[in-house]
Amino acid sequence: MTSRPEYYTPQPYDPYAEEEQQGGWFNSDGYLPRRPQGHEVPQGYHQVPQGYDTPQDYGVAQGHPVPQEYDTAQGYHQVPQGYDTPQDYGVAQGHPVPQGYDTAQGYHQVPQEYGIPEGYEYDPGAHAYQQPDGQPAYPGQTAEEEPAAPAEPGYHVPETPEVGWDMAASRRRAWVSRAVLLCVLAVQAVLSLRLANTAFQDEALYLAAGHAELQHLLHGTPLPIDYAAYFSGSPQLYPVLAAAVDDVLGLTGARLLSLAFMLGTTGLLYSFTRRLFNERAALAGAALFAVVQSTVVMGYFATYDAAAVFLLALATWIVVRTDRAPVAAVLLAVPVAVLAVGVKYAAGLYLPTIVVLALLTGWPHQGRKAFLRMLLLALGIGALLAAGMYGTDLMAGVRQTTTDRDHGSDSTAFLLQRSGEWGGLMFLTAVGGAVSYVRRSRMNESPAAQRLGNPGWRWRALLGLVLCGTALLAPAYQIHLGTVVSLFKHVGFGLLFAAPMAGVGVTRLIGAHFRYPQLGIMLWTATLCLGISQADWRFGVWPDSSKMIRVIDSHVDREGHYLASTPEVPVYYLRDKTTHRQWQGVFALEYTDKKGTYHQGDEAYRAALRDGEFDLIVLDGLTNPRVDAVVADAVKGNPHYRLLADLPFRNSSGTGHYRVWTKTS
Secondary structure, three states, X not given: OOOOOOOOOOOOOOOOOOOOXXXXXXXXXXOOOOOOOOOOOOOOOXXXXXXXXXXXXXXXXXXXXXXXXXXXXXXXXXXXXXXXXXXXXXXXXXXXXXXXXXXXXXXXXXXXXXXXXXXXOOOOOOOOOOOOOOOOOOOOOOOOOOOOOOXXXXXXXXXXXXXXXXXXXXXXXXXXXXXXXXXXXXXXHHHHHOOOOOOOHHHHHHHHHHXXXXXXXXXXXXXXXXXXXXXXXXXXXXXXXXXXXXXXHHHHHHHHHHHHHHHHHXXXXXXXXXXXXXXXXXXXXXXXXXXXXXXXXXXXXXXXXXXHHHHHHHHHHHHHHOOOOXXXXXXXXXXXXXXXXXXXXXXXXXXXXXXXXXXXXXXHHHOOHHHHHXXXXXXXXXXXXXXXXXXXXXXXXXXXXXXXXXXOOOOHHHHHHHHHHHHHHHHHHHHHHHHHHHHOOOXXXXXXXXXXXXXXXXXXXXXXXXXXXXXXHHHHHHHHHOOXXXXXXXHXXXXXXXXXXXXXXXXXXXXXXXXXXXXXXXXXXXXXXHHHHHXXXXXXXXXXXXXXXXXXXXXXXXXXXXXXXXXXXXXXXXXXXXXXXXXXXXXXXEEEOOOOOEEEOHHHHHHHHHOOOOOEEEXXXXXXXXHHHHHHHHHOOOOOEEEEEEEEEEEOOEEEEEEEEEEOO
């Protein structure tokens, strides 16, 4: 809004305006000039007789004479003839009354012969005049005139948009959002890179298997173990890629490969969330996903989980990105989705979500053709999966690690508690976002957004149900199996799909025009603190094995037979000296003693140690404490073994010891 300025009304030129204003024909209260202080009544002035009244605030003040030949205004008594006026009273001789200036009603023109008394000056423009109602205008004033129309201002205030965040896409907004995304990715990278420890047994297993597979592919070297029979992913895919990087950059390089996969996952999450909703929801969802424990740990963990979640994100991005394209374009996601399952079989749990998203994302733009889109994607994935499973030897691994996996003993309450700790905060945010999205579809606070056609509440409810429900698949499946193994990683798979709704939840929590930014900051900070503490704890679960490897390095060769709590670790670090075939773990053993008696379980370990079967024993007391105790008891007083080293270590649970025995004879 603008206010009209007060315009100045030009006054008639007054040659005396720059002189000191001392008086005029009228003062500010009436029609007679102000009398200078201390000025006596000039000679010839008669006092107005008592009984001559003047109107209130009008006319001659008490004690002032009325000049002769002046008529009094209405309400004044006539001045007697005997009252004379002094000489030189009135207008100075030779100074005419300015033309156009009228005297007040009831007064005659001042004769020229009347001068102005000493001390009085004629200055018709020197003062503003106050006039009673009904009196005519005086010099410099306009009475009862219509005010002049104000001049148009020389500038106009430009119109402002309805909101600060415009609905229309712009290059500036795109670059700003990308810059914020880069900051999110930088935070994610720093959180992952700050983790440090020696190789975990899963990392060591996949990298060692990858090296063996590379030797088999390149040189025809026989595989020491049929890895495909018990791996939860194809040993010819991620392990080979990671081993190739490990040959050049070592364990750090393999972990950096996982970091690249997880950074790519966050970038793809931002992209398809932006396509579903807008930049703010995309940035908020990516920021939450980047700091949860599973993302931080998988970003520096040389296992195939990071590669699998990246491929799932890529398949989802293709499905969302082709929502307006011809129906057949969705088939581009088929090989990517199948490759994700090949990398890790558990990724198949999330394929139904991708198939349903093909319907939901296509429905607003293609209508009933979206059903054909979903059908094509489902048939394509199913056909390619069937060809891959039955055309290779991977089916045994799928059954052992996924479909027919042994059930554990972890309780439902324990698994629910762990799931809530590792992903509950982000999941609740996603549920809140889904509920608010069902209630109000508008994703922009601009009033213009109300005029746009928005999807119906049923479509919105189904989208929220699919995305949030996917986050529950891994916990539900592991509750069915009764095991907490790998749950922290699988929770991250589900959070990838819940993240878009979590982004909506954050934007609704903050409010239109960033009304409550502190709430979003508090939520993200809480998620960040939980992610950092949980990732630090997770990366410290296993002990630092560097001292142990240095101790046993000189006691292994290509001929020995060795027992270890985690044989994968020395197999990886000492792969130039030993192979996987030479090492035995502490979970299952079948042994036939020298007398030909067959043993299994704990008795197999006792019999093998009585016979001096193993050339080296390495126990950590963590992997399987019960069997470790059986082995430690069996070597006490055993003449075949002596204690080589007792190496203390510290992990997330406290302190422990590596105990190493070597064979004496």
